[in-house]
Amino acid sequence: MAARDTSSLLVVGLLLFFHTWGAWAIAEVNMEDRVDVRLDDTAQINCMFSTEDGLGGTIIQWFYVTRTGEKQRIYYLESGLSYPEKGTPFSDRISVNGTGATEGVVLTINKVQLKDELEFICYVKSLTDGTAEGRTKLRVFQTPATPTIVGVQKGISIQEESMSKIGTCEVTNGYPKPNITWYKDNTPMRSIPGEVNVLPSITIESTGLYSVKSELAMKVVKEDADAHFYCEVTYFAPGEETMMVETSPINITVYYPHTDIIMWVESPKGKIKEGDNVVIQCSGNGNNPYTTFSIKGGENLSADTSELVVENITRLDSGKYECFALDMESFEEISTNITVFVNYLEDVVIKPGKIMEVPQGDEREATCNALSSLPTQTAWFKNGEEVVKGHTLALKDATFDTAGTYVCVVTAEEVEGLERSGTMRVYIEGQPVILTPDITEMEESPEKTVDLNCYVQGYPYPTVTWSTSEGKILPATSETETDDGVISTASVKVTGDIIVFCNATNSLGEDSVTFNIKAITHTTPETNSPTIIPSTTVTTDSSVKLQTVSPNQLKKEGSGVIIAVIIICILLLAILGSVLYFLYKKGKICGRSGKQDLSKGKAGKDNIVVEMKSDNTEEAVLLGVNGEKQLPSDQ
Structure with a gap:
């Protein structure tokens, strides 16, 4: 009995042990709460058990859990057996592999789509440990396109009663939905009833991606003209990251009325003078296209414009100019004005007049003035050179050189270009005076035409006539009036020796000058023949040599040199004759008695001879005082 009880207790104990051991060995599954993946990438979901x-x-x-909350199996794995379920959205895109550990598998999903954003369940069933499951949510992300911003193109008036559209921001094709925030300068903008309205709109594209648009409207103020508006876009990325991108800033045109206007002369800078093109402008401190401007001054008027151009302004245009600004929305008008003064310098006045006639040797004065709105300076000029500074030109002891054109220049130096000038012609009254030409004696070849010039001073302008010694009147080829007289030119053809007279006369007297023209004949030497010219060399035996000169030498020396040489030779021959006559009187060349007939005697040892040399002869020919030739044997 006792043994049976012991056996029963042992069986009960074993049953109790096995029951307790099974409770301790329950299956466990560990999975991540979520897995993030970008659109079209590959997702891997781990299941550890x-x-x-x-x-x-x-x-x-x-x-996976459907949108309606139902569970749909997509994969089955058992020892020696694995397969994806057919007919599911993942049938062709998933696979399951071991992790390399003894207890773990990985679900791989290729080409992830937006519709794959679901909850996935890993269910584990053990023969001894029971069942367990884990869950992971798959989240899909797509970076949106670069955001854009578009501002309104038209201006916005601060007088608008309702809010005005500022611009629109848009970002497209993002997932999850991006967010748009408006900024004015660095301050985020939120909707304020009656002042600011931010109106977003969301569009789900056919691809499932989100496009977001936001429109900003507000009641503008004057300060908004300088404000910068932009949008900030935030979106999500894998790993719980929030990304941000900003648009470029925009400005808006704000219209506000003018409360004050200014007016000025834009051109020219500085003082205005007659003849200038003057530009007058005005501007207001507002920005309202519905404001009209007009400028008035004297007979000048600009309508519907803030600029007035007065061309070729005169002193009559001096005065007050007024600018008006009319607001066409409120019909309020404001105005301002400036005073324009036009400086002037009148034409010069020369006294006694533009022509002054002064008797030779007298004194005269001339004055020059010009009426001006500014201080002036005056100077007198002659031939481009200043002759006197001041209003008065004094001519003392007038001569013909005093005659000429005098220019009076009056300048208002405060204004560039304000200058006037006038001229006065001065004539010096006197009888003609012919300035003696450099050459009045000349030699010219026959048939040559010679131009003769006659420069005559005097006023009234002299009458110049040309004539020859034979009474022939020569016409003047040209005649020019100068400041102090006349220049007359006549042409004469040389036919022989000729004398030409230049005669000048006026009401006060007359003068003349004579030109002597001698016709010279040039003898042309034979070719390669020397030209014999008496030598200026006196030999030691009291003989005079005649040297030969080549034609080339004659050509170089010129006719003047030849004439000089001939004159010298004649003088030497005259001296030689005088010496011979003196010796004859003294009996030095006529024997002992001194009465020997020179025509019969022969030349002695001391006879004076003239030696003739020639390049073509080898002998010297000696001439005695009686002119007879002496043979070489008589020497």
């Missing part, structure tokens, strides 16, 4: 049976004795199934 622990059982006593291991991977070989465990059945693993993968499920």
Whole structure:
């Protein structure tokens, strides 16, 4: 009895041990709460579990939860057997592999799509440890396109009663939905009733991506003309990251009325003078296209414009100019004005007049003035050179050189270009005076035409006539009046020796000059023959040599040199004759008695001879005083 009870207790103990051991060995599954992946990338979901049976004795199934909350199996894995379920959205895009550990598998999903953003379940069933499951949410992300901003093109008036559209921001094709925030300068903008309205709109594209648009409207103020508006776009990325990107800033045109206007002379800078083209402008401190401007001054008027151009302005245009600004919305008008003064310098006045006639040797004065709105300076000029500074030109002891054109220049130096000038012609009254030409005696070849010039001073302008010694009147080829007289030119053809007279007369007297023209004949030497010219050399035996000169030498020396040489030779021959006559009187060349007939006697040892040399002869020919030739044997 006791043994039976012991056996019963042992069986009960064993049953109790096995029951307790099974409770301790429950299956466990560990999975991440979520897995993030970008659109079109590959997602991997890990399922880690622990059982006593291991991977070989465990059945693993993968499920996903549909949008309606139902579980749909997509994969089955058992020792020696694995397959994806057919007919599911994942049939062709998933696979399951071991992790390399003894207890773990990985679900791989290729080309992730937006519709794959679901909850996935890993279900584990052990033969001894029971069942367990884990869940992971798959989240899909797509970076949106670069955001854009477009501002309104038209201006906005601060007098608008309702809010005006400022611009629109847009970002497209993002997932999850991006967010748009408006900024004015660095301040985020939120909707304020009656002042600011931010109106977003969301579009789900056919691809499932989000496009977001935001429109900003507000009641503008004057300060908004300088404000910068932009948008900030935030979106999500894998790993709980929030990304941000900003648009470029925009400005808006704000119209506000003028409360004050200014007016000025734009051109020319500085003082205005007659003849200038003057530009007058005005501007206001507002920015309203519905404001009209007009400028008035004397007979000048600009309508519907803030600029007035007065061409070739005169002193009559001096005075007040007024600018008007009319607001066409409120019909309020404001105005301002400036005073324009036009400086002037009148034409010069020369006294006694533009022509002054002064008797030779007398004194005269002339004055020059010009009426001006500014201080002036006066100077007198002659032939481009200043002769006196001041209003008065004094001519003392007038001569013909005093005659000429005098220019009076009056300048207002305060204004560039304000200058006037006038001329006065001065004539010096006097009888004609012919300035003696450099050459009045000349030699010219026959048939040559010679131009003769006669420069006559005097006023009234002299009458110039040309004539020859034979009474022939020559016409003047040209005649020019100068400041102090006349220049007359006549042409004469040389036919022989000729004398030409230049006669000048006026009401006060007359003058004349004579030109002597001698016709010279040039003898042309034979070719290669020397030209014999008496030598200026006196030999030691009281003989005079005649040297030969080549034609080339004659050509170089010129006719003047030849004439000089001939004159010298004649003088030497005259001296030689005088010496011979003196010796004859003294009986030095006529024997002892001194009465020897020179025509019969022969030349002695001391006879004076003239030696003739020639390049073509080898002998010297000696001439005695009686002119007879002496043979070489008589020497």
